[in-house]
Amino acid sequence: MMRPISHSTHIKFKLAQKVMSVIMKQTNAISIIFSKAFYGAFVAFSFVILILYLYDQYNSLRYRLAKVLAQRVGYFRNDQGNRIKELSLNTRFLRFSDGHEISKQGAALADDEPYITWNDGKPEIVLSNPGHVKDFFSRQTQGHAKPPHMGMGPYFDRVLGSSVGVLNGDQWKAMRKVFDPNLSHQTAMDFRGTFSREVAAWMKNLQSQGSTAANGALSPELVLDASVTCRVLPFKMVASVLYGNALSQDSFRELLALNSLHEKVMFNAFFGKQERSRLFSILPSQSKSLMDGFERKWRAFNLEMIEKAKKEGLPCPVATMYPSVRKGSVTEKEFLHTIDEILFANIDVTSSVLAFLLINLARNSRAQTELRQEIGRHGSDPEAYVEKTDTLLEYACMESIRLCPAAWFSLPEYATSDMMISGYRIPSGTPCIIDWWRLNTQSPIWNSVEVSGTLFSPQRFQKLVPQDYRWSFLQFGLGSRKCIGKNVARVMMKTFLVMVLKEWELQTVGSAKDAEQEMVDTKPDRFTVTPDQRLRFVRI
Numbered sequence: 001m002m003r004p005i006s007h008s009t010h011i012k013f014k015l016a017q018k019v020m021s022v023i024m025k026q027t028n029a030i031s032i033i034f035s036k037a038f039y040g041a042f043v044a045f046s047f048v049i050l051i052l053y054l055y056d057q058y059n060s061l062r063y064r065l066a067k068v069l070a071q072r073v074g075y076f077r078n079d080q081g082n083r084i085k086e087l088s089l090n091t092r093f094l095r096f097s098d099g100h101e102i103s104k105q106g107a108a109l110a111d112d113e114p115y116i117t118w119n120d121g122k123p124e125i126v127l128s129n130p131g132h133v134k135d136f137f138s139r140q141t142q143g144h145a146k147p148p149h150m151g152m153g154p155y156f157d158r159v160l161g162s163s164v165g166v167l168n169g170d171q172w173k174a175m176r177k178v179f180d181p182n183l184s185h186q187t188a189m190d191f192r193g194t195f196s197r198e199v200a201a202w203m204k205n206l207q208s209q210g211s212t213a214a215n216g217a218l219s220p221e222l223v224l225d226a227s228v229t230c231r232v233l234p235f236k237m238v239a240s241v242l243y244g245n246a247l248s249q250d251s252f253r254e255l256l257a258l259n260s261l262h263e264k265v266m267f268n269a270f271f272g273k274q275e276r277s278r279l280f281s282i283l284p285s286q287s288k289s290l291m292d293g294f295e296r297k298w299r300a301f302n303l304e305m306i307e308k309a310k311k312e313g314l315p316c317p318v319a320t321m322y323p324s325v326r327k328g329s330v331t332e333k334e335f336l337h338t339i340d341e342i343l344f345a346n347i348d349v350t351s352s353v354l355a356f357l358l359i360n361l362a363r364n365s366r367a368q369t370e371l372r373q374e375i376g377r378h379g380s381d382p383e384a385y386v387e388k389t390d391t392l393l394e395y396a397c398m399e400s401i402r403l404c405p406a407a408w409f410s411l412p413e414y415a416t417s418d419m420m421i422s423g424y425r426i427p428s429g430t431p432c433i434i435d436w437w438r439l440n441t442q443s444p445i446w447n448s449v450e451v452s453g454t455l456f457s458p459q460r461f462q463k464l465v466p467q468d469y470r471w472s473f474l475q476f477g478l479g480s481r482k483c484i485g486k487n488v489a490r491v492m493m494k495t496f497l498v499m500v501l502k503e504w505e506l507q508t509v510g511s512a513k514d515a516e517q518e519m520v521d522t523k524p525d526r527f528t529v530t531p532d533q534r535l536r537f538v539r540i
């Protein structure tokens with residue numbers, strides 16, 4: 001039998017029903033509001049995506065249209081009305097991964113004339129001989145500037161877009177004023193002792209990589225990949241120049257970890273397809289979180305080093321330069337991007353340059369023997385020897401960079417006035433890049449009856465004065481934008497060579513034995529020209 005519902009239970013039931021209906025009504029209202037808000041947000045988000053997508057498309061269309069219009073009014077043509085040749089390829093990635101191939105295609109297409117190549121949607125002019133280079137950098141061409149983010153897109157912009165190599169005008173001058181004194185010739189010479197210690201430690205470590213004989217004796221020879229072997233050494237040397245005595249073993253380990261992160265970021269910046277899009281750069285993605293992580297850690301690392309140097313009274317150039325940020329002459333972002341450029345972005349350049357030095361000497365045993373003999377003759381005053389500029393040592397460094405440049409093509413630069421290049425009218429603002437290998441090897445100054453431009457022959461510099469190769473040699477930069485680290489690089493290279501050649505004889509391993517062979521194999525996944533070559537180090 002059912003129990004009758006009591007009055008109080010009935011009231012409770014009614015009350016609960018009321019509460020439930022109020023809750024339901026409110027929930028309904030909330031869900032309507034929520035779904036409307038959600039819908040609104042969705043529409044707004046889609047709209048932003050559409051605008052950004054159209055903006056990306058517009059940018060590439062705009063440049064193509066601008067080029068066609070410019071041609072109509074006589075630009076990109078010579079006096080006879082002939083159009084400049086066009087390599088109808090987007091070489092945005094290929095110039096790094098297959099630069100030598102692109103160089104050959106350009107030569108086949110345009111022979112000795114400048115030509116257009118495409119950097120995503122933008123036309124760029126490729127210069128390849130001393131005449132083009134002179135026309136571009138001569139006084140008639142007024143100001144010069146670097147394009148925003150070097151034409152590499154928004155992802156690159158976040159990592160290096162405010163570095164000294166990308167800045168222009170007063171910002172560039174302010175940054176050079178801060179960094180130049182800390183990278184002067186004298187500073188570089190003062191670091192010679194540190195560099196010697198680092199090379200000595202590196203050589204000791206090399207030995208530990210080689211097999212030891214059963215009796216524990218050191219192995220008389222080692223076989224190593226040149227670019228892998230030379231990777232960390234220049235990084236350590238440049239880090240010492242930047243952080244001075246504040247650089248402990250622990251902080252260097254931190255830098256190495258940051259460098260691994262930076263390598264991934266740089267890979268995305270140079271080779272990432274989506275990373276070129278402004279749209280992609282704001283959406284959550286793996287590469288964005290990599291970048292966010294790197295930015296955060298890089299800033300924290302530098303602030304910690306500055307704080308440590310201050311607290312412990314340690315000489316540390318980065319800490320000495322940092323007040324320029326507080327005074328406002330440079331921004332914190334510019335400062336951090338510039339240290340990044342000097343340290344991380346440069347590791348590929350400097351390590352390849354050291355590796356090529358070893359390879360070129362290994363491939364040319366006569367040059368190696370002569371240089372070793374010269375080193376022997378200067379044993380009593382190594383400092384004076386490194387400082388001298390009329391030595392085989394100096395010429396070997398120059399010759400190696402000439403023959404094996406750090407990149408296949410230089411980074412873009414444009415003139416702020418119209419130019420005539422090899423008779424072609426080029427509008428102001430058009431980025432120009434130099435085919436680095438062709439300029440450095442094919443110019444008539446490098447090719448004589450006795451010696452060709454593709455042969456490693458340091459002695460060729462004995463007969464030349466700098467004026468002779470002013471427009472034929474891209475080493476540390478042409479025009480006003482010169483390498484900020486050229487003094488450090490020179491002392492580093494020379495100290496390295498002197499110490500290595502005293503202890504080891506270098507030989508190539510594998511096929512690249514022919515000294516006249518154009519170029520050793522290179523690794524395609526780097527933005528610099530990175531040799532893919534093993535070497536045999538034979539103890540002297």
Ligand code: HEM
Pocket residue numbers: 164165166176183238341342343346349350353401406410411474475476477478481482483484485486488489490
């Ligand atoms: C032997 C190795 C090196 C070579 C062949 C080299 C080559 C160059 C070249 C050709 C440029 C001019 C790029 C342009 O057209 O804008 C340049 C710029 C630069 N280099 Fe080097 N470099 C070397 C080592 C170094 C080192 C060791 C450092 C740092 C200590 C460094 C830091 C820079 C910076 C920051 C710039 C931009 C300068 C500016 O635009 O004001 N480089 N380098």
